[in-house]
Amino acid sequence: MLDARDETAPLVQVKNLKMYFPIYSGLLRRHSGDVKAVDDVSFHIMPGETLGLVGESGCGKSTVGRAVLRLYEPTAGSVRIDGEDIPTLTPEALRRKRPTMQMVFQDPQASLNPRMTVADIIGEPLDEHTTLSRDEKLARIYELMDQVGLNRAFANRYPYAFSGGQRQRIGIARALALNPKFIVCDEPIAALDVSIQAQVVNLLEELQDRLGLTYLFISHDLSMVRHIADRVAVMYLGQIAEISPRDALYAQPLHPYAEALLSAVPEPDPSGAQQQRIILKGDVPSPANPPKGCNFCTRCPKVMDICREVEPKLQEAAPGRQVACHLINPL
Amino acid sequence: MPDGAKPVLEVRGLKTVFRTRSGAVHAVNDVSFSLREGELLGVVGESGSGKSVTMMSLIGLLPSPPADVCGGQVLLRGVDILKATPDELRRVRGARIGFVFQDPMTSLNPVFNVGNQIMEPLRKHKGMSKAAATERAVELLELVGIPDARRRLKSYPHQFSGGMRQRVMIAIALACDPEVLIADEPTTALDVTIQAQILELVKELRQKLGMAIIWITHDLGVIAGIADRILVMYGGQVVEQGPVREVFHAPQHPYTRALLRTIPKLHGAREARLEAIEGQPPILTAAPAACPFAPRCAHAFDRCRAENPARHSIDSRALGEGHDVACFWQAPAPQEAAHA
Numbered sequence: 155m156l157d158a159r160d161e162t163a164p165l166v167q168v169k170n171l172k173m174y175f176p177i178y179s180g181l182l183r184r185h186s187g188d189v190k191a192v193d194d195v196s197f198h199i200m201p202g203e204t205l206g207l208v209g210e211s212g213c214g215k216s217t218v219g220r221a222v223l224r225l226y227e228p229t230a231g232s233v234r235i236d237g238e239d240i241p242t243l244t245p246e247a248l249r250r251k252r253p254t255m256q257m258v259f260q261d262p263q264a265s266l267n268p269r270m271t272v273a274d275i276i277g278e279p280l281d282e283h284t285t286l287s288r289d290e291k292l293a294r295i296y297e298l299m300d301q302v303g304l305n306r307a308f309a310n311r312y313p314y315a316f317s318g319g320q321r322q323r324i325g326i327a328r329a330l331a332l333n334p335k336f337i338v339c340d341e342p343i344a345a346l347d348v349s350i351q352a353q354v355v356n357l358l359e360e361l362q363d364r365l366g367l368t369y370l371f372i373s374h375d376l377s378m379v380r381h382i383a384d385r386v387a388v389m390y391l392g393q394i395a396e397i398s399p400r401d402a403l404y405a406q407p408l409h410p411y412a413e414a415l416l417s418a419v420p421e422p423d424p425s426g427a428q429q430q431r432i433i434l435k436g437d438v439p440s441p442a443n444p445p446k447g448c449n450f451c452t453r454c455p456k457v458m459d460i461c462r463e464v465e466p467k468l469q470e471a472a473p474g475r476q477v478a479c480h481l482i483n484p485l
Numbered sequence: 486m487p488d489g490a491k492p493v494l495e496v497r498g499l500k501t502v503f504r505t506r507s508g509a510v511h512a513v514n515d516v517s518f519s520l521r522e523g524e525l526l527g528v529v530g531e532s533g534s535g536k537s538v539t540m541m542s543l544i545g546l547l548p549s550p551p552a553d554v555c556g557g558q559v560l561l562r563g564v565d566i567l568k569a570t571p572d573e574l575r576r577v578r579g580a581r582i583g584f585v586f587q588d589p590m591t592s593l594n595p596v597f598n599v600g601n602q603i604m605e606p607l608r609k610h611k612g613m614s615k616a617a618a619t620e621r622a623v624e625l626l627e628l629v630g631i632p633d634a635r636r637r638l639k640s641y642p643h644q645f646s647g648g649m650r651q652r653v654m655i656a657i658a659l660a661c662d663p664e665v666l667i668a669d670e671p672t673t674a675l676d677v678t679i680q681a682q683i684l685e686l687v688k689e690l691r692q693k694l695g696m697a698i699i700w701i702t703h704d705l706g707v708i709a710g711i712a713d714r715i716l717v718m719y720g721g722q723v724v725e726q727g728p729v730r731e732v733f734h735a736p737q738h739p740y741t742r743a744l745l746r747t748i749p750k751l752h753g754a755r756e757a758r759l760e761a762i763e764g765q766p767p768i769l770t771a772a773p774a775a776c777p778f779a780p781r782c783a784h785a786f787d788r789c790r791a792e793n794p795a796r797h798s799i800d801s802r803a804l805g806e807g808h809d810v811a812c813f814w815q816a817p818a819p820q821e822a823a824h825a
Contacts, residue, residue: 210677210678210679211676317765319765320765347531347532347703347766348531348703348705348747349531349743349747349761349762349766350762350765351747352747352759352760352761352762353761353762353763356759359758374676374677376677377748377749377750378749380749380750380751381749381755381759401755404751404752414678415677415678417681418680418681419677419706419751420680420681420684420704420706420710421706421709421750421751421752422705422706422708422709422733422745422748423709423733424708424710424712424729424730424733425730425734431681431685433681433682433685434678434681437646437649437679438676
């Protein structure tokens with residue numbers, strides 16, 4: 155599959171995506187500003203590829219995932235998935251498009267209806283989008299349960315009877331029900347214990363190999379993203395700071411934020427061999443009132459005068475690597 | 486770190502059972518450990534492994550019923566605080582043992598300003614005057630790195646960010662110069678860059694104040710960076726204990742070994758496939774008659790399913806002093822086990 159990628163077109167092409175949430179204030183609830191959760195984000199994902207999207211809480215990574223699938227109506231920008239522009243589809247066309255693009259949510263507790271059995275949960279997309287007979291539907295549900303490693307005997311149980319890792323498998327089975335091409339995984343392992351995380355990640359990788367899936371893998375766990383992703387986008391305050399192939403990014407991050415973020419991850423090695431930590435000062439500014447110029451200028455250890463005035467554009471810094479920083483010379 | 490130093494806190498054979506209408510849960514089973522002067526003991530384990538319940542049991546923070554701390558001793562400088570009267574216990578909590586909880590959002594009272602909350606233990610435990618307590622509160626906020634401390638005393642918790650709130654929590658815990666600080670997942674709710682700030686602060690504070698710390702976490706990376714010794718818990722018991730470097734370089738228990746292998750690495754060779762620990766953690770409805778890890782263990786044999794292994798020292802040091810493990814299986818020599 156790797157060889158074929160260069161010739162094929164991207165499956166997902168996101169251009170200048172913006173997602174603003176309006177703030178209304180005062181007695182008359184006037185529109186007084188916007189939370190710029192996603193502010194001009196562009197990237198692409200090739201068929202069969204996994205793009206990791208990392209960043210800290212509030213940086214807009216989950217909002218990107220939701221806006222791409224049009225779970226939110228994006229403020230501006232285009233999202234082409236398999237040739238169709240998602241934000242401009244009519245409701246009926248969007249509904250027909252839904253089976254090809256699915257989502258796995260973070261919290262398997264909150265994203266499964268507690269009053270539905272596992273078979274009902276996995277079968278609901280089949281009810282909505284297919285005309286399978288009862289027997290065909292049940293056969294498909296069993297097939298899906300086998301695929302994600304759930305015991306068929308538990309098809310009539312309710313979500314509370316399952317552990318966190320098993321619930322996440324139910325969520326994955328539901329996402330797979332309609333044979334999607336593209337799945338947004340929004341922090342699928344964040345709520346799970348370490349020993350269970352590997353089980354779920356291995357399952358996602360197996361399914362990708364077997365079914366040729368394309369993933370947008372949203373996570374704050376940088377070591378897990380290194381494991382699963384082919385390329386990685388680092389977000390900060392609603393914008394992409396750097397997109398690079400995995401190995402290049404982890405070997406030498408180019409954007410100062412990517413560098414600080416990677417150095418802050420504690421590694422399970424007590425020998426003290428870990429390279430010098432970069433401790434960032436202060437907190438992330440509010441996305442309702444981002445700083446002028448580069449949005450990282452308030453915390454950047456390498457800040458220059460120009461950073462406080464001019465916003466850096468995301469530019470190609472090395473083959474396949476895009477960085478938004480004044481320190482980086484574009485190719 | 487300080488080998489041979491006297492233990493500040495010694496826990497022996499602690500048992501906690503939750504007795505609920507739908508049956509008993511044996512959350513803590515025969516947990517023993519000691520905490521020496523100036524030491525940082527890291528406690529790791531998954532949710533439900535009993536790490537938080539152990540620490541809450543120590544100082545009587547669990548509501549009873551349903552919790553029943555039904556066995557063992559907790560010796561704070563030789564005096565058993567499990568036998569203390571509620572009044573005596575109150576003089577220990579917050580004064581001699583400080584606590585930092587996971588979620589700085591819910592553990593601060595939203596209707597009082599932080600100055601009030603820092604001064605409360607000072608006034609109650611130390612009987613300080615309001616003026617003296619204010620001065621001490623300013624000092625504490627400066628100690629934990631909150632800028633403009635005097636003015637910030639009047640701020641309410643919602644006016645602080647997550648990282649700053651956790652600094653306030655640490656200031657409260659440190660207010661009465663505790664001999665022991667128990668931190669329960671203090672950085673879990675924080676982002677990595679903020680977590681790095683707090684870890685740096687804790688290192689600084691240890692140098693300045695030198696108290697003994699128990700740090701509960703599920704993140705082995707955090708433990709590797711700050712702990713002197715590590716206690717690995719699984720299914721309500723201690724499965725391995727030892728100096729942090731020895732345990733990371735030559736883990737003995739199959740659970741510890743699997744846990745270290747299951748985490749993807751940030752540097753070095755990338756693993757093609759993650760080694761998963763199959764199965765689920767145990768449900769502790771009965772006191773364990775066998776090794777709690779046996780159903781998930783790759784090395785389990787018949788004895789593991791019939792008998793619960795006791796901790797035994799793997800070197801010449803006395804049990805609890807060096808590196809010990811609760812397992813019948815013999816791990817291969819560290820050369821083979823060494824992970825990069």
